[in-house]
Amino acid sequence: MSAHVEADRDVCIGAGNCVMTLAAVFDQDDEGLVVVTQPNPDGVDPELLDRAAVMCPAAAITVKT
């Protein structure tokens, strides 16, 4: 079963940890805020998905499995 990734742009502070951790799933828009480019990522290391959520300083990222 593939994971589902959501990001709350209202709390994102643009620190960029998620992009550094997993650029295949996360990006930053023109304002520097998070964009989930692959909400249902395929073939991505689940540990890196969890890491992106855990390391988000603003708790903006949710990973549902």
Place this chain on the structure above:
Amino acid sequence: MADVLADRLPLFPFRSPDDDPFTPVTGADLRRLDGPVTRVRLPTGGWTWLVTRHADVKQMLRSDAFSADMTRPGFPLLRPAPPQTPQNRRGGFIRMDGEEHRRLRMMLTAEFMVANIRRIEPLITGVVDDALDQLEAAGRPADLVARFALPVPSLVICHLLGVPYADHEFFQKRSAVLLDQGAEPTAVRDAATGLRTYLGTLIETKRTSGRPGDDLLGRLVSDRVRTGELEIGELIGMALLLLIAGHETTANMIGLSVVLLLQRPEVWRRLRDDDAAADGVVEELLRYLTIVRTGLPRQAIRDVQVGGRLIRAGEPVTALLSLANRDEEVFADADEFDPYRQAHQHLAFGFGVHQCIGQPLARAELRIALTRLARRLPGLTLAADPATLPRRDMSIVYGLAELPVTW
């Protein structure tokens, strides 16, 4: 606060052991901490809760139960507050909460986002290589802080902001005073006023010229000030924060990192020979050195539990990043420097909404500065006993005041 009990508490901030600049707290002080959330005495006479576990620091810094506003009565201060005026607080969003903080921070997020920092990496490389040319030309021995660690990030942040590097002596001297927790309140006030006046004049020149310039301050003048979204006084405060944070932190990380790496020749060689290793080494350096040694001060604005302790509304709290980064629950053999470890969970950049906005820039500067230094001067050695080097124990940004090297 006249508190008889507080007199018996350990005095904060802590210092490194005399013979070891890397260990953040002496064994004697560590033994006096009676739990992961415990009270310590402040040099200003009061006390603060000290939060030292990784999980507790994360919870605390992500919580909106704490304020970062140091003008609040009862906020934990390491030095007496300089006389506050509404003017000298403006734009300093590191000390704001909630929407007030978010409004200003969001004007800067795009500037420091990962893709934009990647774009300026060639500029950073050029700055580093020029500094190395000058270091070599000046000859050995040399002070690596004055010749390399300080100029590199100063030049880069000046370029990004649009501040003339020729003025570096003026702003470096004053930013050191602002960070020194042992400085007199009047000296702090004068340094802040001097820097605000300087940046105000610079910004005014950009504003009144036809072309504000293609740099961060110029863009904020064009896009935010001229549109009425941002006031000049706020922009001055933001510029002040970025200028100081942009050079002091990376400069001190470079200096301490070099001392540590020169005592570990195998890691020094890895940096030189293995491009893929550099990112991991930098993360471990950030964890192990944690240069914001005095921690992040906050004040509870409502009753809140941290690490099993009830913190009451109004009480002062300090998140001690340096000990959280040595938490055995997260980092096995945490007191060992291990360039192979997964150090990414470190809290050297803080956590929560105030987490360092410049971290992609800091990482890039550290990686490029350290790898190119290791390649250019593989035979670099310390020209002094590390235990005798002057330390910045009372600065918000810990580091070495000088670093004699030869090659």
